[in-house]
Amino acid sequence: xxxxxxxxxxxxxxxxxxxxxxxxxxxxxxxxxxxxxxxxxxxxxxxxxxxxxxxxxxxxxxxxxxxxxxxxxxxxxxxxxxxxxxxxxxxxxxxxxxxxxxxxxxxxxxxxxxxxxxxxxxxxxxxxxxxxxxxxxxxxxxxxxxxxxxxxxxxxxxxxxxxxxxxxxxxxxxxxxxxxxxxxxxxxxxxxxxxxxxxxxxxxxxxxxxxxxxxxxxxxxxxxxxxxxxxxxxxxxxxxxxxxxxxxxxxxxxxxxxxxxxxxxxxxxxxxxxxxxxxxxxxxxxxxxxxxxxxxxxxxxxxxxxxxxxxxxxxxxxxxxxxxxxxxxxxxxxxxxxxxxxxxxx
Amino acid sequence: xxxxxxxxxxxxxxxxxxxxxxxxxxxxxxxxxxxxxxxxxxxxxxxxxxxxxxxxxxxxxxxxxxxxxxxxxxxxxxxxxxxxxxxxxxxxxxxxxxxxxxxxxxxxxxxxxxxxxxxxxxxxxxxxxxxxxxxxxxxxxxxxxxxxxxxxxxxxxxxxxxxxxxxxxxxxxxxxxxxxxxxxxxxxxxxxxxxxxxxxxxxxxxxxxxxxxxxxxxxxxxxxxxxxxxxxxxxxxxxxxxxxxxxxxxxxxxxxxxxxxxxxxxxxxxxxxxxxxxx
Numbered sequence: 253x254x255x256x257x258x259x260x261x262x263x264x265x266x267x268x269x270x271x272x273x274x275x276x277x278x279x280x281x282x283x284x285x286x287x288x289x290x291x292x293x294x295x296x297x298x299x300x301x302x303x304x305x306x307x308x309x310x311x312x313x314x315x316x317x318x319x320x321x322x323x324x325x326x327x328x329x330x331x332x333x334x335x336x337x338x339x340x341x342x343x344x345x346x347x348x349x350x351x352x353x354x355x356x357x358x359x360x361x362x363x364x365x366x367x368x369x370x371x372x373x374x375x376x377x378x379x380x381x382x383x384x385x386x387x388x389x390x391x392x393x394x395x396x397x398x399x400x401x402x403x404x405x406x407x408x409x410x411x412x413x414x415x416x417x418x419x420x421x422x423x424x425x426x427x428x429x430x431x432x433x434x435x436x437x438x439x440x441x442x443x444x445x446x447x448x449x450x451x452x453x454x455x456x457x458x459x460x461x462x463x464x465x466x467x468x469x470x471x472x473x474x475x476x477x478x479x480x481x482x483x484x485x486x487x488x489x490x491x492x493x494x495x496x497x498x499x500x501x502x503x504x505x506x507x508x509x510x511x512x513x514x515x516x517x518x519x520x521x522x523x524x525x526x527x528x529x530x531x532x533x534x535x536x537x538x539x540x541x542x543x544x545x546x547x548x549x550x551x552x553x554x555x556x557x558x559x560x561x562x563x564x565x566x567x568x569x570x571x572x573x574x575x576x577x578x579x580x581x582x583x584x585x586x587x588x589x590x591x592x593x594x595x596x597x598x
Numbered sequence: 599x600x601x602x603x604x605x606x607x608x609x610x611x612x613x614x615x616x617x618x619x620x621x622x623x624x625x626x627x628x629x630x631x632x633x634x635x636x637x638x639x640x641x642x643x644x645x646x647x648x649x650x651x652x653x654x655x656x657x658x659x660x661x662x663x664x665x666x667x668x669x670x671x672x673x674x675x676x677x678x679x680x681x682x683x684x685x686x687x688x689x690x691x692x693x694x695x696x697x698x699x700x701x702x703x704x705x706x707x708x709x710x711x712x713x714x715x716x717x718x719x720x721x722x723x724x725x726x727x728x729x730x731x732x733x734x735x736x737x738x739x740x741x742x743x744x745x746x747x748x749x750x751x752x753x754x755x756x757x758x759x760x761x762x763x764x765x766x767x768x769x770x771x772x773x774x775x776x777x778x779x780x781x782x783x784x785x786x787x788x789x790x791x792x793x794x795x796x797x798x799x800x801x802x803x804x805x806x807x808x809x810x811x812x813x814x815x816x817x818x819x820x821x822x823x824x825x826x827x828x829x830x831x832x833x834x835x836x837x838x839x840x841x842x843x844x845x846x847x848x849x850x851x852x853x854x855x856x857x858x859x860x861x862x863x864x865x866x867x868x869x870x871x872x873x874x875x876x877x
Contacts, residue, residue, distance in 0.1 A: 264767060336732075336742045361765050365744040368732035372697055377827030380727040390831045399831065405724060406612030411833045418827040457741040457778070461771035465764065476872045501873055519783070526726060533872050534863065544836065545612065551839065555869060557859060563844070570839040573862055575855050577847030585856040593860070594874070 256352035261303040271358030277433035285387035306332040316441030330450040340369040359424035377415030378422040407548040477503030484539020488516035524549035542567025600653030602644035606637040608668035609724040636719025643787035645676035673800040680805035690823035697733025716779040731781035741774035747785040
């Protein structure tokens, strides 16, 4: 028997979402975690990518370099742009044909839309926004199961979810929760083309217009430097100062949920359990108290500099370095010193 | 007549949940329950279009008897009818079992009073799964528009809606025929101030109570724990971190504090190169 670990290779306009590569790395590790069971049973474990789109074959090769043993490619005009029903139909058909054991999907806007639909149409279990994935025996299971761990109740609780009696065991994972593996230029794999029939009645919605959203350029998940503001800014004008520092450091602006709820800044900037997960090289948290819901979205940053007036703010518990002080004094001083540093290096 | 249906959830206010530092248990006492914030905006959008087109807004929720208060809140915002699907046999439902219960209830409502648009919030703040709306759409085979930010047009004559949704890279305007299902971002509509008649009505409003037997007879194998493929294996509390060095600017002065911080950041090679400060 072949134990299949599947990853949905998300793409838009022929460009892969990096979360697909991150998940290929996870799937490879999970396949390795059942190795002891394979020697006993004579089964094999494979990592396979599912790629749907139009003119996207180049991405299949890329998926192989990131660790897929095989890629199932659905490449046809009805799949040019993501539409829920045709994509759901394609994935559901493939799952029924190949019976994967585990199916991982990125928890992007597209991935969440798709995974929920696919799981429902297969009547299987789906665990959203996992922060940890392992294979292990649970509740006397005959085989190792996918142990899908995720925060719940705003990050106050960590729950491990299993799906014992249904397959595939599905999970979504947000971008940047895991690191992408190093691509192997010499990796070998197989690309299998699959034909999925899409009848006109299956196209129950159509995109009539695309609108470029200036704010969507906020690519927080993959930024190296993020400067985030919280309620301590005191008002929406505070983000002008945050932006000035971010620009000076070549970074982007983030926010806590409080500021978004208060209408000071758009949701696209929100970091945390209900926003984005980030892991930049440098994260500056200014006027952010550090509620658990914020921390779960940024605690894996390489270096966290926290600036807060309250020495007891929980943000200092996870900060690499903290400055207790008024952000309206500290940040202007920081901007000034960074500028001076750049001048001397010229 | 325009008939909108909104699926809502009463949730604990996750911002006020605390962990007992001694026992590491979730402190549930005194945590207020609220109408899920995204759902409130979905209700606002449905009411807004009802007022434009004339018609009716029906609210449905699955939950414990206490969820009546969330339904009253929707009536206060201008909804006309509230249905609470509540039965002990539903407890322990995961998103798959929940979508079954809601989908069958909606199918029943639709058979008596046809629905044009179904609204859900994009996700509930307690579970954050965003799975129930898509699940209901699949079960009823409806067009699904997730992350809706703006309803541009509801065309009763030709039976379609134009809805703008937000994706990661852009916005899309989607055209879909009735009935369609939206999951809504907060941008979809502003929460309205309650009118006095709606406020008065909501205070005494008693929603309809539906059970696992009536008016919809549910398949026992698909509800509650039994109908839920996922189960909680174990729970824990997030690992505690211990923070690093803290500089007090009041003691060393702001300029010195900043200089110390900057020196430390730049002493890390990968950071120095990101900031363009490598020598």
